[in-house]
Amino acid sequence: MLTLYTAVGSLQFVNVNGKPVPHVINNQKEYGMSKEELLVWSCLAFQILTYPELERLFEKNCADSGQSISLPLSHYLNRLLLRGLLVKGMGVSAVDALYRLLGTLTITPVEDRFLPRLASVFLLYTKGQVRLKDIPRLLRKTKCTPTEREVLALAGKASLSTAELLLSMERGVLIRKEEDILEKLYTSPEDTCSTLTDTVQITHAQYPILQAVSNLYLNQKILFQKI
Incomplete structure (x- = not known):
């Protein structure tokens, strides 16, 4: 395990x-x-x-x-x-x-601000932890894959958990606002985020979406909230 x-x-x-x-x-x-x-x-x-x-x-x-x-x-x-x-x-x-x-964590996009990144890199440089030639690479934005861009777009419209996002992308459900989550994903009165997470079965088709969520998090483009 x-x-x-x-x-x-x-x-x-x-x-x-x-x-x-x-x-x-x-x-x-x-x-x-x-x-x-x-x-x-x-x-x-x-x-x-x-x-x-x-x-x-x-x-x-x-x-x-x-x-x-x-x-x-x-x-x-x-x-x-x-x-x-x-x-x-x-x-x-x-x-x-x-x-x-x-699965149950809510995805929150992180605002990408250049000045804080510049300050962080400069601080690392002054401490000798970053070489001068590495600074341009560290300041360069990480490019997103099409799936990652889709995840960011959806997460920017509504507060979706990872399970909700997987389900909406798998079913092709269009989420434009918060209300759409309850109306289109939670079809039973007994449904909760936890039960929905248990219901979603990870398939090979969903691997790229889960990987996109993970990569966005590791690249500090999203963070997770526990509701």
Whole structure:
């Protein structure tokens, strides 16, 4: 059984008594975190990792930051899973685990702003983590595939979960606004996002769509919200 992990929400710094304090914003709610929780959450932001991969990255980031962690990774991981700031998906195959991870999560397009990207790259350059010749490549926008563009277009019109998006694209259902989701995808009064996720059967025809969603997330063009 394969288990995959990722983070939900977006990181923002909230001014508390004149000091910037990191908070994760998920579903329009603010969640404060300890420095250890922030480190774990940051490891999984725009990443999809197994536990061993997360453990290696966590240990590396701890060493790089000089941060001493008194409790094991599993302690902070379980706390963040309980708080809904991290999610996991389990499956007998990688595709199944990926779908179980992302199926109920709502897709939110990320606004691509040049100045923040430039500032981030410049900061990495001043720290010696980026070579001068690599800067143009890092500032260049990642090109989207036709399927990725279709996913972004749909997600820009309505707040769709991954399962809802797969179903709408598979059935050719036209989604123009939020109301269309309930009217065209939820055909039974008993239907919920969870039951819809269980109903959708991943087929080979849907692999490219699921891959497009994953690639957009890994390339920081979308983020996930847990409703």
